Amino acid sequence: MKLARFYPLLLTVLLQVMPLARVVLTDPLPAAPGASILFKWAVGAFALLGFHAVAGASVTIVSSTNAIGTNGVPFSYRAFIDRGDLAPSSWSAAPLPSGLTMNPSTGRITGTPTNFIGTMPATLTAKYDGNGAEISTDLFITILASPPSFTQQPASRTNFVGGTVSFTTAATVGSAYLWRYSPPGSTNLTDLPTAQSATLVFTNLTTNLAGTYRVLAYNDTGETSSAPATLAVVPRPALQSLGVQGANTLMSLPVVPNLAYAIESATSAAGPWTTLTNLPPVAAATNLAFPDSITTGAARFYRVRSP
Numbered sequence: 200m201k202l203a204r205f206y207p208l209l210l211t212v213l214l215q216v217m218p219l220a221r222v223v224l225t226d227p228l229p230a231a232p233g234a235s236i237l238f239k240w241a242v243g244a245f246a247l248l249g250f251h252a253v254a255g256a257s258v259t260i261v262s263s264t265n266a267i268g269t270n271g272v273p274f275s276y277r278a279f280i281d282r283g284d285l286a287p288s289s290w291s292a293a294p295l296p297s298g299l300t301m302n303p304s305t306g307r308i309t310g311t312p313t314n315f316i317g318t319m320p321a322t323l324t325a326k327y328d329g330n331g332a333e334i335s336t337d338l339f340i341t342i343l344a345s346p347p348s349f350t351q352q353p354a355s356r357t358n359f360v361g362g363t364v365s366f367t368t369a370a371t372v373g374s375a376y377l378w379r380y381s382p383p384g385s386t387n388l389t390d391l392p393t394a395q396s397a398t399l400v401f402t403n404l405t406t407n408l409a410g411t412y413r414v415l416a417y418n419d420t421g422e423t424s425s426a427p428a429t430l431a432v433v434p435r436p437a438l439q440s441l442g443v444q445g446a447n448t449l450m451s452l453p454v455v456p457n458l459a460y461a462i463e464s465a466t467s468a469a470g471p472w473t474t475l476t477n478l479p480p481v482a483a484a485t486n487l488a489f490p491d492s493i494t495t496g497a498a499r500f501y502r503v504r505s506p
Contacts, residue, residue: 258282260325260336262306267341270312271348271371274299278306278323280334287325294321296342312342316373346421347374353414353428357457358404359435359505366399366428370416377415379424388413406432436460436503439486447490448499456483458505464491465500472502 261281268274278290290306296319299310306325323338351369358364368376378394381387391399401408409432414425433455442449454460460478465471475491493499 258285258325258332258334260323260334262323264323264337265339265341266308267343268312269343269345270316270373271345273311274309274342276308276340278308278325278338280325285327287327289326290324291326292321292323292338294319296340299340308340314372315342316344317342344373344418344420345371347371347416347418347423349416349423349425352426353399353412355429355431357431357433357455359433359458360404360406361435362404362505363400363402364404364430365401366412366414366430368397368414368416368425370397370423373418374416375418377417379413379415380410381413382410385410401430404432408432431455433458436505438501438503441501444490447492448501449488449490450501451486451488452478452503453486454478454481454484456481461504462489463502463504465502466498468500475501 259281260278262276262278266274266276278292280287287306289303290301291303292301292308295301295308296312296315298313298315299308301308318339318341321338321340322335324333324335326333347370349368349370351367353366353368356364356366366378370376376395376397378391378399379388380391381389397414399412399414409430411427411429413427416423416425436452436454439451439453440449450462452460452462457480459480462475462478463472464475465473476489478487481487491499491501
C-alpha cells in the first residue's frame with residue numbers, strides 16, 4: 200500500500216478507537232506532498248460528516264425532532280447533542296412561529312406563539328466554530344389552538360328606525376364565530392345561522408331587532424361566549440313643537456340618550472339645508488328647547504337628523 204493512502208487510513212482508525220485521545224500534530228507527516236493534501240481533505244470530510252476532529256467521535260443532535268405548543272401559551276424546547284463533553288459554540292433554528300426565539304448559547308427555544316396554528320418545519324443547527332464543523336437536523340414545531348379568548352368585546356348600540364348599526368368583535372387567531380340573540384326581557388338565546396363573521400351588520404332597522412346580542416367564538420379545542428351587547432331601536436327624531444316669540448322661532452325636541460342630533464334649516468322644503476345647531480349626546484331622555492332668529496315675514500323650514 201502506498202504511504203499516501205496508508206497514513207490517512209491509520210489516522211482514522213486511531214481516532215475512532217481512542218476517543219479520549221487528543222491529537223495535536225506539530226510536525227508535518229513524513230510522506231509525499233500528496234499524502235499531506237489527502238490528510239487535510241480527510242479531516243475536513245470528517246468535520247462535514249459530523250466527526251469532531253479533536254475528540255475523534257461522531258456528534259449527533261438527539262433532542263426530539265417534534266415540539267408541540269399551544270397558541271397563546273408560553274412555549275419551551277431545548278436542543279442537545281449526544282456528547283456532554285462537547286458544547287456547540289452556537290445553536291440556530293429557522294424558521295420559527297411568530298413569538299418564538301432561540302437562544303444561540305443554550306439551545307433553548309422559548310416565547311409565546313401568536314397568530315400561528317399548525318406545523319412549521321424548521322432546520323435545527325449546531326455549530327463548532329473551532330474547527331468549522333456543523334450538524335443539522337429537521338425540527339417540526341406544532342402549535343395547537345387554545346380555546347378562544349376575546350381581544351375585542353362587542354359594544355352596545357342605539358340607532359333610529361330605518362338606520363344602520365353594526366357590532367364588531369375579535370377573538371384569538373383561528374376562531375370561528377356565531378352570533379346569538381335574545382329579545383328584550385328574555386335570557387333565551389337563539390342562534391343566528393347567517394351571522395358567522397366577526398362583524399354583525401343591520402340595515403333598515405326595525406324595532407323587532409332590539410334586544411341583546413352575544414357572539415360565540417369557537418375552535419377545535421373549545422368555545423367562549425362574549426359579553427352581552429344591547430341594541431336599542433328608537434323612533435326617528437321629530438321636532439315636537441314650533442312657536443314664534445317676537446323675532447325668534449322656539450322649538451323643542453325629545454332626545455334619546457347617547458345619540459347626537461343636528462337641527463337644520465332652509466328657506467324652502469327642497470333645501471339647501473344649513474345646520475342651525477348640533478346637539479351632543481345626553482345621558483338621559485329629555486326635551487331640549489332652542490330659538491332661531493328670523494326676519495319678520497320670512498319663510499323658514501326645519502328638520503332634525505342624527506349625524
